[in-house]
Amino acid sequence: MSDAANDLEFTHLDPLGHARMVDVTPKEPTHRRAVARCKVFMKPETTVAIANREVKKGDVLAVARVAGIQAAKRTADLIPLCHPLLVGAVSISFDIGDDHVAVETFVDTVDRTGVEMEALHACATAALTIYDMCKSADRAMTIGELALWEKTGGRSGTYRRVED
Amino acid sequence: MSDAANDLEFTHLDPLGHARMVDVTPKEPTHRRAVARCKVFMKPETTVAIANREVKKGDVLAVARVAGIQAAKRTADLIPLCHPLLVGAVSISFDIGDDHVAVETFVDTVDRTGVEMEALHACATAALTIYDMCKSADRAMTIGELALWEKTGGRSGTYRRVED
Amino acid sequence: MSDAANDLEFTHLDPLGHARMVDVTPKEPTHRRAVARCKVFMKPETTVAIANREVKKGDVLAVARVAGIQAAKRTADLIPLCHPLLVGAVSISFDIGDDHVAVETFVDTVDRTGVEMEALHACATAALTIYDMCKSADRAMTIGELALWEKTGGRSGTYRRVED
Amino acid sequence: MSDAANDLEFTHLDPLGHARMVDVTPKEPTHRRAVARCKVFMKPETTVAIANREVKKGDVLAVARVAGIQAAKRTADLIPLCHPLLVGAVSISFDIGDDHVAVETFVDTVDRTGVEMEALHACATAALTIYDMCKSADRAMTIGELALWEKTGGRSGTYRRVED
Amino acid sequence: MSDAANDLEFTHLDPLGHARMVDVTPKEPTHRRAVARCKVFMKPETTVAIANREVKKGDVLAVARVAGIQAAKRTADLIPLCHPLLVGAVSISFDIGDDHVAVETFVDTVDRTGVEMEALHACATAALTIYDMCKSADRAMTIGELALWEKTGGRSGTYRRVED
Amino acid sequence: MSDAANDLEFTHLDPLGHARMVDVTPKEPTHRRAVARCKVFMKPETTVAIANREVKKGDVLAVARVAGIQAAKRTADLIPLCHPLLVGAVSISFDIGDDHVAVETFVDTVDRTGVEMEALHACATAALTIYDMCKSADRAMTIGELALWEKTGGRSGTYRRVED
Numbered sequence: 001m002s003d004a005a006n007d008l009e010f011t012h013l014d015p016l017g018h019a020r021m022v023d024v025t026p027k028e029p030t031h032r033r034a035v036a037r038c039k040v041f042m043k044p045e046t047t048v049a050i051a052n053r054e055v056k057k058g059d060v061l062a063v064a065r066v067a068g069i070q071a072a073k074r075t076a077d078l079i080p081l082c083h084p085l086l087v088g089a090v091s092i093s094f095d096i097g098d099d100h101v102a103v104e105t106f107v108d109t110v111d112r113t114g115v116e117m118e119a120l121h122a123c124a125t126a127a128l129t130i131y132d133m134c135k136s137a138d139r140a141m142t143i144g145e146l147a148l149w150e151k152t153g154g155r156s157g158t159y160r161r162v163e164d
Numbered sequence: 165m166s167d168a169a170n171d172l173e174f175t176h177l178d179p180l181g182h183a184r185m186v187d188v189t190p191k192e193p194t195h196r197r198a199v200a201r202c203k204v205f206m207k208p209e210t211t212v213a214i215a216n217r218e219v220k221k222g223d224v225l226a227v228a229r230v231a232g233i234q235a236a237k238r239t240a241d242l243i244p245l246c247h248p249l250l251v252g253a254v255s256i257s258f259d260i261g262d263d264h265v266a267v268e269t270f271v272d273t274v275d276r277t278g279v280e281m282e283a284l285h286a287c288a289t290a291a292l293t294i295y296d297m298c299k300s301a302d303r304a305m306t307i308g309e310l311a312l313w314e315k316t317g318g319r320s321g322t323y324r325r326v327e328d
Numbered sequence: 329m330s331d332a333a334n335d336l337e338f339t340h341l342d343p344l345g346h347a348r349m350v351d352v353t354p355k356e357p358t359h360r361r362a363v364a365r366c367k368v369f370m371k372p373e374t375t376v377a378i379a380n381r382e383v384k385k386g387d388v389l390a391v392a393r394v395a396g397i398q399a400a401k402r403t404a405d406l407i408p409l410c411h412p413l414l415v416g417a418v419s420i421s422f423d424i425g426d427d428h429v430a431v432e433t434f435v436d437t438v439d440r441t442g443v444e445m446e447a448l449h450a451c452a453t454a455a456l457t458i459y460d461m462c463k464s465a466d467r468a469m470t471i472g473e474l475a476l477w478e479k480t481g482g483r484s485g486t487y488r489r490v491e492d
Numbered sequence: 493m494s495d496a497a498n499d500l501e502f503t504h505l506d507p508l509g510h511a512r513m514v515d516v517t518p519k520e521p522t523h524r525r526a527v528a529r530c531k532v533f534m535k536p537e538t539t540v541a542i543a544n545r546e547v548k549k550g551d552v553l554a555v556a557r558v559a560g561i562q563a564a565k566r567t568a569d570l571i572p573l574c575h576p577l578l579v580g581a582v583s584i585s586f587d588i589g590d591d592h593v594a595v596e597t598f599v600d601t602v603d604r605t606g607v608e609m610e611a612l613h614a615c616a617t618a619a620l621t622i623y624d625m626c627k628s629a630d631r632a633m634t635i636g637e638l639a640l641w642e643k644t645g646g647r648s649g650t651y652r653r654v655e656d
Numbered sequence: 657m658s659d660a661a662n663d664l665e666f667t668h669l670d671p672l673g674h675a676r677m678v679d680v681t682p683k684e685p686t687h688r689r690a691v692a693r694c695k696v697f698m699k700p701e702t703t704v705a706i707a708n709r710e711v712k713k714g715d716v717l718a719v720a721r722v723a724g725i726q727a728a729k730r731t732a733d734l735i736p737l738c739h740p741l742l743v744g745a746v747s748i749s750f751d752i753g754d755d756h757v758a759v760e761t762f763v764d765t766v767d768r769t770g771v772e773m774e775a776l777h778a779c780a781t782a783a784l785t786i787y788d789m790c791k792s793a794d795r796a797m798t799i800g801e802l803a804l805w806e807k808t809g810g811r812s813g814t815y816r817r818v819e820d
Numbered sequence: 821m822s823d824a825a826n827d828l829e830f831t832h833l834d835p836l837g838h839a840r841m842v843d844v845t846p847k848e849p850t851h852r853r854a855v856a857r858c859k860v861f862m863k864p865e866t867t868v869a870i871a872n873r874e875v876k877k878g879d880v881l882a883v884a885r886v887a888g889i890q891a892a893k894r895t896a897d898l899i900p901l902c903h904p905l906l907v908g909a910v911s912i913s914f915d916i917g918d919d920h921v922a923v924e925t926f927v928d929t930v931d932r933t934g935v936e937m938e939a940l941h942a943c944a945t946a947a948l949t950i951y952d953m954c955k956s957a958d959r960a961m962t963i964g965e966l967a968l969w970e971k972t973g974g975r976s977g978t979y980r981r982v983e984d
Contacts, residue, residue, distance in 0.1 A: 019222025019885050021892075023909035025851055025928045031353055038307075057245050058183025062554040065347050066408045067244050070562075072349075073404055073412050074242070076893055078289055079296050080231050080886045081221050084893050084906045086412045088440065089351035108353045110440075112908065112930075116303075117296050124288045124307070125242055132243050132281050139280075139315070139323055143202075143288070144308035151303070159303050183557050185564075187581035189523055189600050195681055226882040229675050230736050234890075236677075237732055237740050240565055244558045248565050248578045250740045252768065253679035272681045274768075276580065276602075347550025359845055366635075385573050386511025390718040393839050394900050395572050398726075400841075401896055401904050402570070406617055407624050408559050409549050414904045416932065417843035436845045438932075444631075445624050452616045452635070453570055460571050460609050467608075467643070467651050471530075471616070472636035479631070487631055511721050513728075515745035517687055517764050568729055572722050576729050576742045604744065604766075675878025694963075713901050714839025723900050730898070734945055735952050736887050737877050772959075773952050780944045780963070781898055788899050788937050795936075795971070795979050799858075799944070800964035807959070815959050 021081050027112040032153035034107050036119035038146035039100045040130045046138040050130075051096050057133040061094045064103075064133070068092045068126030072107055075121040085111040087118055092126055103127050104149075114154050120146065185245050191276040196317035198271050200283035202310035203264045204294045210302040214294075215260050221297040225258045228267075228297070232256045232290030236271055239285040249275040251282055256290055267291050268313075278318050284310065349409050355440040360481035362435050364447035366474035367428045368458045374466040378458075379424050385461040389422045392431075392461070396420045396454030400435055403449040413439040415446055420454055431455050432477075442482050448474065513573050519604040524645035526599050528611035530638035531592045532622045538630040542622075543588050549625045553586045556595075556625070560584045560618030564599050567613040577603040579610055584618055595619055596641075606646050612638065677737050683768040688809035690763050692775035694802035695756045696786045702794040706786075707752050713789045717750045720759075720789070724748045724782030728763055731777040741767040743774055748782055759783050760805075770810050776802065841901050847932040852973035854927050856939035858966035859920045860950045866958040870950070871916050877953040881914045884923075884953070888912045888946030892927050895941040905931040907938055912946055923947050924969075934974050940966065 050060045057063075069090045076084040089108040094101055105122040107115040127143045134141065151159040214224045221227075233254045240248040253272040258265055269286040271279040291307045298305065315323040378388045385391075397418045404412040417436040422429055433450040435443040455471045462469065479487040542552045549555075561582045568576040581600040586593055597614040599607040619635045626633065643651040706716045713719075725746045732740040745764040750757055761778040763771040783799045790797065807815040870880045877883075889910045896904040909928040914921055925942040927935040947963045954961065971979040 018911075018913075019227045019882070019889065020911035021889055021907070021909055022221065023928055025908035025930050057186065058557075059554060062347070062551060063183045063244050063558055065550075066555055066558040067242065069347065069349055070405075070408055071242055077890075078231065078235055078238070078242075079293055080227050080890055081293075082296055083908065086414070086439075086906070087349070088353035088411065089349055091346075091348040093346075108351055110353050111906075116299060117292065120292055120295065120307075124292060127310075128281065128284055128288060129243050129245075131284065132246055135280060135312075136320075139312060140325060141311070143284075143310040146291075146307040146310075147305070148299075148303060156300075161304060182583075182585075183554070183561065184583040185561055185579070185581055187600055189580035189602050222885075223882060226675070226879060227886055229878075230883055230886040233675065233677055234733075234736055241562075244562055247580065250578070250742070250767075251677070252681035252739065253677055255674075255676035257674075272679055274681050275578075347555045350549065385514065386721075387718060390715060390839070391511045391572050391722055393714075394719055394722040395570065397839065397841055398897075398900055399570055406559065406563055406566070406570075407621055408555050409621075410624055414906070414931075415841070416845035416903065417841055419838075419840035421838075436843055438845050444627060445620065448620055448623065448635075452620060455638075456609065456612055456616060457571050457573075459612065460574055463608060463640075464648075467640060468653060469639070471612075471638040474619075474635035474638075475633070476627075476631060484628070489632060510747075510749075511718070511725065512747035513725055513743070513745055515764055517744035517766050569726075572726055575744065578742070603742075675883045678877065713842065719839045719900050723898065727898055734887065734891055734894070734898075735949055736883050737949075738952055772955060773948065776948055776951065776963075780948060783966075784937065784940055784944060785899055785901075787940065788902055791936060791968075792976070795968060796981060797967070799940075799966035802947075802963035802966075803961070804955075804959060812956070817960060 019081060021083060024083055024112040029110050029112050030153050031110050032114045034115040034119035034148065035150040036123040037102065037104045037149050038123045038127050038143060039102050040127045040141055040143050041100045042134065042141045043138050044099055046134050047096050047098065047101065050101060055133055060130055060133045064126040064129040065092045067129040068105060068122040071125030072118045072122040075118045078121065079117055082117045083113045085109055085113060087115065090122060092122060101130055114151060116148050116151055120148060183245060185247060188247055188276040193274050193276050194317050196273050196275060196278045198279045198283035198312060199314040200287040201266065201268045201313050202287045202291050202307060203266050204291045204305055204307050205264045206298065206305045207302050208263055210298050211260050211265065214265060219297055224294055224297045228290040228293040229256045231293040232269060232286040235289030236282045236286040239282045242285065243281055246281045247277045249273055249277060251279065254286060256286060265294055278315060280312050280315050284312060347409060349411060352411055352440040357438050357440050358481050359438050360442045362443040362447035362476060363478040364451040365430065365432045365477050366451045366455050366471060367430050368455045368469055368471050369428045370462065370469045371466050372427055374462050375424050375429065378429060383461055388458055388461045392454040392457040393420045395457040396433060396450040399453030400446045400450040403446045406449065407445055410445045411441045413437055413441060415443065418450060420450060429458055442479060444476050444479055448476060511573060513575060516575055516604040521602050521604050522645050523602050524606045526607040526611035526640060527642040528615040529594065529596045529641050530615045530619050530635060531594050532619045532633055532635050533592045534626065534633045535630050536591055538626050539588050539593065542593060547625055552622055552625045556618040556621040557584045559621040560597060560614040563617035564610045564614040567610045570613065571609055574609045575605045577601055577605060579607065582614060584614060593622055606643060608640050608643055612640060675737060677739060680739055680768040685766050685768050686809050687766050688770045690771045690775035690804065691806040692779040693758065693760045693805050694779045694783050694799060695758050696783045696797055696799050697756045698790065698797045699794050700755055702790050703752050703757065706757060711789055716786055716789045720782040720785040721748045723785040724761055724778040727781035728774045728778040731774045734777065735773055738773045739769045741765055741769060743771065746778060748778060757786055770807060772804050772807050776804060839901060841903060844903055844932040849930050849932050850973050851930050852934045854935045854939035854968060855970040856943040857922065857924045857969050858943045858947050858963060859922050860947045860961055860963050861920045862954065862961040863958050864919055866954050867916050867918065867921065870921060875953055880950055880953045884946040884949040885912045887949040888925060888942040891945030892938045892942040895938045898941065899937055902937045903933045905929055905933055907935065910942060912942060921950055934971060936968050936971050940968060
């Protein structure tokens with residue numbers, strides 16, 4: 001992101017910072033996609049219980065998947081300045097590591113605005129659902145590394161996160 | 165958390181993992197509180213823009229605070245097996261560091277079940293709102309260290325996270 | 329529905345059954361319509377009370393009509409893998425029989441996906457509202473024969489239910 | 493249900509039928525439970541695909557279970573004159589027959605009003621989710637026999653449906 | 657309202673005005689009631705069309721009544737710092753004048769916080785629904801005189817608005 | 821509005837007034853805009869407290885602005901016969917007078933139906949939020965003069981309210 005771009009986004013004119021939903025009506029609807037990822041860090045025995053479907057509240061990843069998909073649809077309800085849009089596809093995959101579950105979400109739409117927030121919101125909600133279902137056995141779980149990994153479509157073009 | 169406690173929470177009997185909302189009706193309503201925290205990591209110039217209220221979409225922390233409070237109230241709508249409850253108090257504080265904004269949420273209720281998920285959900289939603297409002301200038305922001313820091317009230321008693 | 333069609337819809341490849349919202353972004357928006365029907369079976373005196381607007385909780389069919397219309401708009405919130413869409417028209421009609429009230433819903437849209445679920449959801453919610461308003465006098469009411477009766481538009485073309 | 497009870501519920505005084513949410517504040521909160529059931533009738537090969545987890549959209553019963561639980565929590569949002577309450581437990585079970593899937597829901601609470609509508613709403617939403625996930629292969633599925641099977645607690649006491 | 661009371665409510669200590677939901681958990685649940693009123697001013701022929709049920713979109717007051725009842729239940733979803741609570745009764749009455757429709761709402765609950773906002777929100781939503789249903793014929797309608805008329809229960813006691 | 825137009829909107833044919841959401845699918849999506857205004861009348865010292873950000877519950881106008889923006893997005897959820905649409909821009913401005921706060925909302929979209937209700941709903945919700953945040957010090961506040969001020973786009977063309 002260049003300094004020029006920053007100048008467009010940060011304004012020195014209105015220090016009162018009045019919130020508003022910026023106008024997307026001049027844009028044309030185009031295909032947009034976003035990919036987000038995060039990790040839920042936990043005790044090794046919690047990853048085993050999830051993998052073996054032995055968690056008392058139910059099949060953790062099946063429930064987290066549904067929670068994430070539904071959250072993608074309700075993003076604009078929760079994030080105040082986020083534009084409402086109609087998600088056209090949502091999928092979520094999980095990868096169980098030794099001390100964590102990795103969550104990856106994919107969201108597509110044809111709209112005037114991108115789906116980054118939808119992908120991130122789905123990811124966060126799936127992770128929180130994992131926390132909720134396992135918390136009585138592992139209250140110290142932590143959710144981290146929630147980030148946008150890819151974004152395609154729209155005026156600002158493609159963004160791909162660079163691995164650290 | 166002892167092994168004995170784990171045995172209560174992980175079940176080896178039903179490998180199908182049928183999701184259900186566990187019964188809290190036998191419990192008495194008592195005062196519950198939870199504290200959660202997370203950090204939104206960002207470029208130093210983004211923290212400056214937030215502090216100086218120069219972000220184009222509006223006063224970032226004022227909007228994120230409202231988003232977090234409203235999210236606390238809607239936690240059971242988003243997290244499938246989370247019990248609905250009536251939050252009795254919600255407050256959110258922010259601390260602007262060199263390369264991050266720290267978020268801390270406090271939720272209280274008098275109910276049959278705890279407010280850990282409400283505090284975590286408010287924290288995640290406030291963080292996502294910060295991301296949304298600054299993303300056009302700093303797409304690589306990351307949300308991390310989302311964790312429960314304190315929980316009081318209820319049968320399982322007080323929990324305080326140990327600093328790493 | 330031919331076996332070939334079934335092969336397209338039932339997959340033998342992924343026995344884990346990972347839920348996902350299928351991608352509709354490659355489709356073009358076209359006009360879609362769906363019609364659904366159901367019946368609420370009840371005691372004859374309950375149908376009389378509904379017809380005469382003598383039910384204590386209010387005008388049953390007026391309330392059920394509003395409930396059904398609002399439900400059509402919120403279908404994707406309730407049915408997890410259902411795509412969000414903007415309903416363009418909803419109407420609901422009732423027919424009072426000797427031992428039942430018949431409900432019929434009509435939903436139209438211009439979108440990439442059909443409105444079958446919207447029509448069925450409106451029908452079910454109108455029927456449940458009838459149950460709710462009359463239940464203190466007739467707890468044994470039953471809702472049945474909830475089915476899609478017609479669907480037009482979209483790649484799969486027109487479907488009309490064959491009367492039994 | 494005696495004629496006397498009917499007289500209490502049907503009113504001949506106000507033919508205009510003004511809808512209102514009746515006052516439950518004079519009642520004391522007590523433990524309430526409700527059980528509802530319905531069936532989704534379908535082609536035999538559809539029941540086989542569900543049982544074998546071969547439906548393209550995902551594990552049908554896992555998704556339907558989550559949908560039903562979430563619907564129980566949102567009943568008062570959809571059914572206009574239904575009192576809001578905090579469900580304390582929800583569970584859903586399925587039974588796969590030759591030509592149908594049977595759905596059974598159990599809801600508990602401690603409140604001033606019963607959970608019949610919550611159990612019925614959960615049941616209907618789980619059934620509609622089954623329809624949604626299988627509809628591309630079996631559009632003629634029908635939902636029927638949606639009824640309250642048991643209700644305990646509250647002033648009107650226990651109700652048990654008599655098998656036909 | 658005395659100056660002393662104002663001192664309790666307006667704070668000179670924190671000029672940043674950080675929004676928070678104040679803590680009601682120390683309070684005991686008690687019976688609360690609120691009454692709100694407003695008027696929708698319109699052309700005389702519009703009042704006639706409403707009274708005669710000749711408005712194209714449907715029976716205006718029947719729909720507005722349902723809209724107001726449902727709005728009462730969702731007040732805390734819309735008003736950010738409003739505490740969630742379970743409304744125990746809602747009723748709405750209308751009075752058709754020469755150039756306006758008057759709306760009056762009554763809300764009751766047993767809770768730790770009052771229902772003023774629920775009564776006002778129901779009143780505003782019923783009025784907006786009247787506007788929506790008649791707007792194609794009378795776009796200049798105005799909603800006014802929306803005020804709390806009575807509030808009972810709670811620590812601050814009874815309030816009755818004084819007629820101008 | 822001519823008598824001819826009224827004839828189109830008021831129907832003498834169906835005195836039962838069956839509510840329905842009218843069909844907008846034959847219309848083409850075009851750019852639409854609406855502007856609404858209202859006033860919250862209050863004691864002079866309340867306007868001072870709002871201007872100086874000394875209200876205990878937080879920065880009144882910052883919270884009301886967020887509430888109004890979110891309400892614009894949820895209009896079709898609250899107003900039964902209102903068509904769902906995707907708002908493309910929302911902004912809200914306030915003007916503090918001697919005895920009132922004036923609220924003005926602007927909503928834009930590209931859709932088959934107008935955004936009058938979205939602008940009015942945002943305005944009413946921002947006003948109710950102001951009431952909520954100041955009510956403990958000034959319970960007699962009144963909301964008035966809520967009206968549509970401008971509407972552009974769509975078949976019925978431009979409407980501009982004439983100042984009284």
